Amino acid sequence: MIIRSHLNLIVLLIAWIIIFSLTSSVSGLGTFTHIETNSSSPKPMMWQYGNYIDGTVVLRIINVENISDTGDVVLIRQMLSLRIIYPNGTVSEIDKGLEIQEFNWQITTTSDGINQDPISIFALQRDNLLVRYFKASNTSDITTYEEWGRIIDWYGNLYR
């Protein structure tokens, strides 16, 4: 329940941001629709975004695969899914495995309702973004978790 209401809020927020940034740069465009190439289940959900000075928006979408019985751990498809929305309305889809530890692909909701996702995206300069994730030498020991990052560009190339 908590997860759902947060997701709804995020989806609303992102929809608003996209509509705002598109209408401000692409005049005359009232609604914006993008049909996913793979309209597979589980359904994609907008999760994180980054925006760039030139008006490009990068959305990260997630596909929920399983939810724990207690409802506080969500397993997502082990794939970084980005949708690059250019100011001219063109959308490109990137689905990339990252070769990172499995615990990165779960979103945990804390008792005070905060979603903790080990993975985050950050917009860098034009056509690059940083993907934050974690590495742990012992996944049962929180003190061994280290923050790492990789660069990915708008064309799906990964850099170390």
Ligand SMILES: *[C@@H]1O[C@H](CO)[C@@H](O)[C@H](O)[C@H]1NC(C)=O
């Ligand atoms: C669509 O999904 C199928 C099965 O999961 C996969 O084999 C295919 O590569 C996907 N296509 C794209 C464009 O992602």
Ligand SMILES: *[C@@H]1O[C@H](CO)[C@@H](O)[C@H](O)[C@H]1NC(C)=O
């Ligand atoms: C979902 O998680 C439950 C409990 O951990 C497990 O029993 C079930 O097999 C999982 N389902 C899928 C489709 O992975």
Ligand SMILES: *[C@@H]1O[C@H](CO)[C@@H](O)[C@H](O)[C@H]1NC(C)=O
């Ligand atoms: C929209 O812009 C992108 C990035 O500049 C470009 O690759 C694409 O071809 C453009 N699409 C159209 C329809 O002009």
Ligand SMILES: *[C@@H]1O[C@H](CO)[C@@H](O)[C@H](O)[C@H]1NC(C)=O
């Ligand atoms: C991993 O961490 C757990 C919890 O701190 C500890 O009990 C276990 O011995 C550690 N395993 C290794 C291989 O260090």
